Amino acid sequence: MRLLLVNFLPGILSQSDGKLDEQNGSVDQEAGGSHSDMLDHKNGHSKILKRLETVPDIKRDTSGITTQYIATGIVNLGAFAAGVCVAWSSSALPLFTSGQVEFPSARSEGFSTNGTHPKLVLTESEASWVASLLCLGAFWGAVPAGLISEHFGRKKTLLYLALPLVVSWILVASSPNVYGIYVGRFVGGMAVGAFSVGIPPYIEDIAEKHILPALVNYYHVHFACGVLFGYIIGMVQSTSWLSVLCASIPVAFFIAFIFLPESPTYLMSQGKQSEAKAAFKYFRGIDNDVDAEIKVLKEQIRSYAKNRVTFKELFSSKATLKALFVSFGLMIFQQMSGIYPVLFYAENIFKTFAISLNPPGAAIIMGFCLVSSTYFSTMFLKKVRRRVLLLVSFAAMAVSLGSLAIYYHLKASNLSESNTWVPLFTLCIFVSVYAAGVGPIPWLMLREIFPPNVRRRATAITAGFHWFLAFGVTKLYQNLVDMVRPGWTLCHFAVTCVIGIMFVYFFVPETMGRSLEEIQNEFNGIHKRRKHTHVIEVETA
Template sequence: MSFRGDESSGGEDGGRTSSDLRKPFLHTGSWYRMGGMGSRQSSLMEKLGSSASVIRDSSVSVVLCTLIVALGPIQFGFTGGYSSPTQDDIIRDLDLSLSEFSIFGSLSNVGAMVGAIASGQIAEYIGRKGSLMIASIPNIIGWLAISFAKDSSFLYMGRLLEGFGVGVISYTVPVYIAEIAPQNMRGALGSVNQLSVTIGIMLAYLLGLFVQWRYLAVLGILPCTILIPALFFIPESPRWLAKMGMTEDFETSLQVLRGFDTDITAEVNEIKRSVASSNRRTTIRFSELKQRRYKLPLMIGIGLLVLQQLSGINGILFYASSIFKAAGISSSNVATLGVGAIQVIATGITTWLLDRAGRRLLLIISSSGMTVSLLLVSVAFYLKDIISEDSKFHVALSVLPLVGLVTFVVAFSLGIGAIPWIIMSEILPPNIKGLAGSVATLANWLTSWIITMTATLLLNWSNGGTFGIYTVVSAFTLVFVIIWVPETKGRTLEEIQWSFR
């Protein structure tokens, strides 16, 4: 029995034989206008297209590409946040029961699991850009189905389609950003993925206060509607092109990303060595996964993405309004919006800190803060059940859960929210990245679905007990990070992967 890695990456000849099938997704843009290039590269650019403006500065080029693909995670976040402000109106207009609406809310996770299974292989076969184009189509159709829904069947179909697109996006975007970013910017640019998710959530919360649910679904179409044409103006991942054996295209893409005045010889040679090493064998036996160079990256990547969700973040955000009501806070919708805004700000700070403080330190700070804040919420709810409502301490205990949840969201956003996706895209070996990345993404979405489905049951059982369970998980996350997670700041992807050998 064997573990099929990226079969389509099996050497230069194999990549070239199927390249014609991938061409529509590779150079469908006109980001190639050249200036100051060699004659060979200039002729290649002319062949591929020459109607876009010149991008000479490497940081501008990479940031522009990142901002374009970040439209995908905004869609991701908007999908997650949509159900919270629309719950009462959808239930009333379509005469749904609470359980039927709960199914609607959870179906995005089910669709995302299916998308996660397919995401790695789609991204490996037709490229990162092609994968995002394919993911955008079911998202658009899904939002249209919801906006025109007359009964639960259209709601469910739309939610499943959205989830599928989100599942593909959640894998492809961090991988694309990691593969195009220079090592000194990879952390900051990688965290833009999670920042965009939080922006999408906040937009759904904010617009949901003013916009009727059908019109809100129409607004949900915008990110992917803009993303599809924008993808025509950015380069494909140079590392993917190299893995497919498209040498000229790979060097051209890298030159555009690094700037036309930059000498890319050293990086080209390093990527070629890494690709040559990973392409010697495209079939990995299960017994070989016990080797340190495969076992450790898989354990770290999957472990962090599972622990991210086991912290209870999706259950807490999904039921934030009811949690605040249980704590005695009357303006629960405003408090929920405030939590969404704080999450955006904290994730923005992480974007600035990642390439300065490093991944590992921020993960330790994040998981420590999550553990303390969740413990505070748990103790506050236990005491609230014990102390009489007439006591002057009862009012103070209503504030503590709000303080604890805000602190939890800030701590989560400082590390556990963004960094697991970055590390997954950095440490997985190239020859198993497609399938292993799919498994890691599937594990994340499966855990998210379990947490979302069980959160309401746990909260009905005991508010204090629920947050006590999440506290234990966060404490374990801290131990996991300290023992197993390496620092990847300031290292190339090739250096990171060689360190596991």
């Protein structure tokens, strides 16, 4: 009994402190080393000792699979918060532009009044800035996020992003003029862009290879769920309550994420091997041996440090240049298809077509289609080739946008009566096929066409380019509508999708079922000769 207490005491102390104590671990080894076989075969106490060496688990998970899924869901609350930021414009801007926003402050210049409370009224141009500045802030947040996480840690970087998001919602809710809203949206956008770059690496670090594709897609699913949530809370028709409900998401993210351990890869890169082992045990469960995985991780870190490249060296390799060309091209046609204007201005678009269903309700239906398609896109990505999905997705998006543009022109010419299901059905098809192909595949291919030593920097550049394009398209959308009306604007987006089909057909390689070496050889112009099988006929007597 005394021997068992000696064995258990160091582990219990380390659990109460929440950290691994290397000195206690050595005492465990010395005190229980001679009896390890007896403990393994008789009463299984070695498993309990292994468990006590880890930080507290989410649940008593022996395989680690459930823990990985729960942890991925928690960290992707950041993606959920990003989706809420996007959907806020659809719900709030109609209130601002119609002058229904009330502030308990005194009357001042730039406010209209109903005799009791002053109201903040935005012009169409100011409203477009309010919507698009989120994407401009995301551009400035995405590019440095990778470098910051490498120096300060994946967990710390993601955890502290909740602060600017909360600050942004406070500014949006309390600002008496449009400039405070500008600042709030820009600050929130910086957090949104950093989330888009910082969340996927954390998931890659904690996930096992056989479930990594499913866990990586969680980002897009949670982002879509955030958009749907933003449309649903838009039913309250109050920007103050909208901001409060939106601010609750980053607060929940901070509270939940603070209990998760740091990325094992980051801990190992900082020389904290005991803490990295504890983090691995946390995510792999008490029944799995993590020594082999730690050994592989050490080799990967050495290789990464040896072959690490700078941003300038990204453009020195022919294969990397072609990979950047492919990733940039996909982002161009993804954004020029008009997906963010549709998400940012959903209610205004439905009002333009004067549908009988109330615009918030129509936006919720569209958001539900986005969530459903994003969730089921994982099955398509496993079974259907990337190029096929991209081609079909772009084609279906072009048809849906073109159909909506034709309907608008017919309605404007009084050749067709107003119909609710045409704009609702076409936009639901648009966001659904986008979520199944054009949305996730460009991000997925970043992991498939870039070598590990350049992947993080290439992802940061591509993400920054993505958000810069989103800013430009979202800001210019209102200008296009004012200049050429919504019908021709939709035609422009449809033509862009058609050009995207040609880009995919001629320039985008197939990556499904192919190794990185094969893809890099194709970029370098190296084609392996096919093996020919010679058949010799043997005549039988």
